[in-house]
Amino acid sequence: MRDDLVIHTHQLTKRFGRFTAVEALDLAVRRGHITGFLGRNGAGKSTTIKMLLGMTHPSGGTGSMLGRRIDDPRENRDAREHIAYVGEDKQLYAFMTVEELVRFTRSFYTDWRPEVAQRLLAQYQLPPKRKVRALSKGMRTKLALLLALSRAPELLILDEPSEGLDPVAIEELLQMLVAAAADGTTIFFSSHQIAEVERIADRVCIIERGTLVEDLSLDELRESYRRITMGFAEPPPDEELHMLGVRRVRRSDRQLCVLASSNVEAIAERGRSMSAVSVDIAPIGLRELFLESVKAEP
Amino acid sequence: MLWWKAWCESRARFLLSAGALAVISATFVFMHRDVSTGISDEPMTYSVYIWKITYRGYLRELFMILTLMLGLGGLTRERDHRTAGYTLALPVGRGRLVAARAVMGLLQTFALAAIPAIVIPALSPLVGRAYPSLQGWEFALLWAGGGALVFAIAFIASVLFGGELTAPVAAFFGLVAYSLIADLPVVARYLTDIHDLMSGSDMPYFVKSSATIIGPMPWTSLAALMMAVVGIVVIAGRISQRQDF
Numbered sequence: 077m078r079d080d081l082v083i084h085t086h087q088l089t090k091r092f093g094r095f096t097a098v099e100a101l102d103l104a105v106r107r108g109h110i111t112g113f114l115g116r117n118g119a120g121k122s123t124t125i126k127m128l129l130g131m132t133h134p135s136g137g138t139g140s141m142l143g144r145r146i147d148d149p150r151e152n153r154d155a156r157e158h159i160a161y162v163g164e165d166k167q168l169y170a171f172m173t174v175e176e177l178v179r180f181t182r183s184f185y186t187d188w189r190p191e192v193a194q195r196l197l198a199q200y201q202l203p204p205k206r207k208v209r210a211l212s213k214g215m216r217t218k219l220a221l222l223l224a225l226s227r228a229p230e231l232l233i234l235d236e237p238s239e240g241l242d243p244v245a246i247e248e249l250l251q252m253l254v255a256a257a258a259d260g261t262t263i264f265f266s267s268h269q270i271a272e273v274e275r276i277a278d279r280v281c282i283i284e285r286g287t288l289v290e291d292l293s294l295d296e297l298r299e300s301y302r303r304i305t306m307g308f309a310e311p312p313p314d315e316e317l318h319m320l321g322v323r324r325v326r327r328s329d330r331q332l333c334v335l336a337s338s339n340v341e342a343i344a345e346r347g348r349s350m351s352a353v354s355v356d357i358a359p360i361g362l363r364e365l366f367l368e369s370v371k372a373e374p
Numbered sequence: 375m376l377w378w379k380a381w382c383e384s385r386a387r388f389l390l391s392a393g394a395l396a397v398i399s400a401t402f403v404f405m406h407r408d409v410s411t412g413i414s415d416e417p418m419t420y421s422v423y424i425w426k427i428t429y430r431g432y433l434r435e436l437f438m439i440l441t442l443m444l445g446l447g448g449l450t451r452e453r454d455h456r457t458a459g460y461t462l463a464l465p466v467g468r469g470r471l472v473a474a475r476a477v478m479g480l481l482q483t484f485a486l487a488a489i490p491a492i493v494i495p496a497l498s499p500l501v502g503r504a505y506p507s508l509q510g511w512e513f514a515l516l517w518a519g520g521g522a523l524v525f526a527i528a529f530i531a532s533v534l535f536g537g538e539l540t541a542p543v544a545a546f547f548g549l550v551a552y553s554l555i556a557d558l559p560v561v562a563r564y565l566t567d568i569h570d571l572m573s574g575s576d577m578p579y580f581v582k583s584s585a586t587i588i589g590p591m592p593w594t595s596l597a598a599l600m601m602a603v604v605g606i607v608v609i610a611g612r613i614s615q616r617q618d619f
Contacts, residue, residue: 131462132618149467149615156465163459170455171382183375184464220460 082107082231082262083128085139085146090123090132090286097123099286100137105264105279110257112273112280113266114362116370120286121266122164125235129161142230157185160224164235164266166217170209174202174219181223193226199248213240225252232256234265238272250276274362282369289369292337297365304334306347307354315350319343324368335360335368376470380478383447388482391440395486398436399493402427404501420503425585428490429513430573437486441521442545444479444486445528448472449614450536458619472611476529480603483525487517512587513574519596520568524549526606533610533617566595 083105090098098120105111115121126132128141130152142158144151168177174197182188197204200218202211211219217240224232232253238246254276257263267273273280274294282290292301306312312332317325321339325332332352336343344355360368402409402424410423418426427433449471452458461471491510498505531545556567571592574580579589 126459126619129463131459133616153465153467156463159463161459161463163463165456165459167456168460169379169382169457171386176382180375180379181464184466 112277
């Protein structure tokens with residue numbers, strides 16, 4: 077097991093009856109990084125996170141968090157002492173007040189930072205005496221974030237953290253995540269908001285139909301990933317482009333669109349040798365990579 | 375703090391139940407002249423009246439329903455309310471979560487069982503009657519034993535079934551099934567019927583004509599009931615360990 081990995085899964089699988097939610101997932105989240113976990117609805121993001129936190133039992137494969145096995149209840153519980161988590165629902169105990177919930181949560185952790193909790197209570201304008209059931213969705217989201225961010229965990233896991241927040245609160249959240257990462261907390265968060273991921277993450281994992289389809293750093297994406305669009309006078313030849321660096325190829329009427337992670341010049345040259353009348357090379361952003369990754373396979 | 379959470383989660387149900395039992399107990403005491411003629415044409419002593427209306431009758435049935443409601447809740451219900459993720463992310467095992475809820479629920483059951491024992495002897499002198507405290511506490515002990523089993527049935531139903539109505543309905547049918555089985559002559563020798571145990575009906579420690587407990591308390595039956603309760607809670611804990619949330 078590598079020490080620089082805070083999350084590591086090998087062939088992790090979860091089946092619900094005949095439906096496979098996560099299939100042979102090999103996930104590696106590096107210590108000290110902000111890793112975005114992208115995928116469409118139902119791609120398996122939340123199921124993966126639930127397996128990591130011991131809420132759902134894997135059907136197969138293995139995994140570890142902070143060096144502890146995720147499928148061992150005792151080790152998983154030990155790991156959770158060092159993990160803060162905000163779930164996708166952000167539902168909290170409706171029968172408690174804000175301050176009761178803060179007191180309740182604080183009692184389980186040794187890394188609680190009261191000054192941060194006080195600051196966030198004021199910043200988020202959360203009324204301490206109000207029952208959670210009387211909070212708006214946005215305020216409940218803020219409270220869930222407060223309970224996670226008031227600690228100094230080794231690992232912060234967030235499932236759609238910005239959902240339900242207004243733009244100002246999203247901005248504050250992103251700044252806090254960056255600050256937490258600067259303090260040494262590893263952050264692993266799922267999101268549909270690609271712009272947010274692109275802004276703060278330094279690594280990205282993309283999951284599609286329960287399988288990891290991309291795992292790369294955003295620097296790698298910016299520096300190496302390119303879209304090579306080859307135009308042909310006639311329908312493009314059926315030749316397979318089995319070359320180093322070719323990630324995906326999409327054919328249309330008179331075009332070949334190649335997603336390349338390296339070896340760009342050689343791939344472009346190959347296109348020209350296939351009688352392409354035009355070869356355009358363009359950098360791609362995370363949004364394009366995501367769309368390519370999730371729609372490439374039929 | 376898990377105890378505190380279990381208390382916060384169930385306090386409304388418990389306080390309402392306690393209030394209902396106290397108010398109805400008090401009503402039965404203050405209205406005993408009117409109510410006693412309503413339940414029997416024959417004249418009866420105050421002790422017999424209290425037994426018929428409270429320890430055998432309506433109040434006991436209400437107590438069982440309220441105890442059944444105390445057993446509901448837990449992680450399966452939290453899954454429906456979408457708070458299970460928050461609870462399960464805490465650094466505590468599921469066994470501790472289950473244990474905290476079970477112990478809190480049983481304590482509340484015992485507290486509910488004690489309410490008639492407190493209210494009836496305390497208020498009876500106000501209407502010129504007397505009801506022995508010791509009798510009240512002996513019935514409270516019997517109610518605690520029977521109530522614990524009802525609680526346990528509801529507790530395991532709440533682990534097995536989600537939904538606001540499914541668990542209480544399943545628990546109710548579980549209780550009905552138990553009652554029917556306990557009435558079977560073949561089973562009656564081996565299985566304590568908690569309805570009889572709680573009311574004293576046909577029990578060797580109870581004299582029906584005076585509606586008083588005279589013999590030694592059924593310690594063996596109570597101990598067996600508590601062992602069954604612990605067993606059911608342990609099974610519920612094991613089931614909970616295997617569930618996906």
